[in-house]
Amino acid sequence: MPGVATVEGVLHEVYACKFAEHTGTRGHYFYGSAGDPHDAPVDLDFFxxxxxxxxxxxxxxxxxxxxxxCAEVAxxxxxxxxxxxxxxxxxxxVDVANVRTVVLSHLHYDHIGDLEPFELARFVLQEREMAFWTGRFAGRREYRALVEPDDVAGLVHxxxxxxxHWVDGDAEIAPGVSVHLVGGHSPGLQAVRVATAAGPVVLALDAAHFWSNLEADLPxxxxxxxxxxxxxxxxxxELSGPDGMVVPGHDPALMRRYxxxxxxxxxxxxxx
Ligand SMILES: [Zn+2]
Known part of the structure; x- marks a missing residue:
């Protein structure tokens, strides 16, 4: 019937590809965490x-x-x-040169450093993320450490x-795929929700690095x-709902759980 919205979007498959890893400490990776052993090692993967x-x-x-x-930054x-x-x-x-849509969750160095091979792509970006990293405070010590200026300049170009592809808030970027401004970790951080045969999958990206961030309510x-x-x-x-799953952005357990x-x-x- 014309004009009637369907409840199902297009269903998708979702994959994570690991390209790097790092061993930090609890004190480094978890906010505050008073009383925790700060030097206990914690592994983190990059996907x-x-x-x-x-x-x-x-x-x-x-x-x-x-x-x-890329390797030089690593x-x-x-x-x-x-x-x-x-x-x-x-x-x-994946035929990388043929991909048309690349969502950039935020502009930290570990998320935007290999854009060149995506020759035909548009980059989906929150307005307030770009505003921050081209604005007054981006060059201050603690912020400066989180980005590669050449990467940010590449996005200006x-x-x-x-x-x-500018977004301010929430938007469907393809049938069954939507981006959602969440912030917190960076000013314009966005998460991605995907319709799949297993229910909604929410890629938390850096809104939850580890499952333990959510389970222990620990930033x-x-x-x-x-x-x-x-x-x-x-x-x-809220985005995953009772039938969906939230997938953290940097948890090494991902490679074992799936x-x-x-x-x-x-x-x-x-x-x-
Ligand atoms: Zn980040």
Whole structure:
């Protein structure tokens, strides 16, 4: 019947690709955490994400979420780099040069460092994230440490080339795929919700680095707005609803909890 909205969007498959890792400490990764052993080691993984419509035969319909960082930045920042993020996606069979939509959760160095191979893509970005990183406080010590200026400049150029898909708040960017402004960890951090056969999957990205952030109501150590970070926890649960799942952005347990893609053990898992 014309004019009647369907409740189902297009269903998608969701994959995580691991490209780097780091061992930090509890004191480094968890906010406050008074009384905790601050020097206890905590492992953190770095991922990029693929969202692909079920049955799709072209990556023109795929959505990539985040773009990681390259080997030079990893060496400078003392992270163990395992593979180039775009190579990890290629290993999964993604025709990277044909992807049209790349969601950038926020502009921290570990999320936007390998944009070049996405020759045809537009970058989905929250207005207030870009406003912050091109504004007054971006260069101050504690903020400056979180970004690579060349990456931010690259997105300024992409904007002049008409390649930024601006969002302010929540938006459906493809049938069954939506982005949601959550903030907290960075001013314009966005999460992604995907319709899948297993129910809604919410990619928390840096709104929850680990499952324990949500389970223990314990914010991550890098905070833009603490109350906003707690609000983001609530929003993630709201977005997933009782039938969905929230997937944290940096938890090494991801590689154990989900099934490895055949031939890509330790590289890619299928979430839904
Ligand atoms: Zn971050």
């Amino acid at each position: 990029v994400w693929l969202i692909r419509p079920v049955g799709s035969t072209t990556d023109a319909d795929s959505v990539v979420v985040d773009a990681g960082f 060496a400078r920042r003392n992270r163990r780099h395992l593979r180039r993020p775009s190579d990890a996606l290629a290993a999964l069979g 992409a904007n002049f080339a008409g390649r930024v 991550f150590g890098i905070v833009h707005d603490l109350a906003g970070m707690y609000a983001a926890f609530d929003r993630l649960r 099934l490895a893609v055949e031939g890509l053990n330790g590289v890619a898992v299928r979430i839904a």
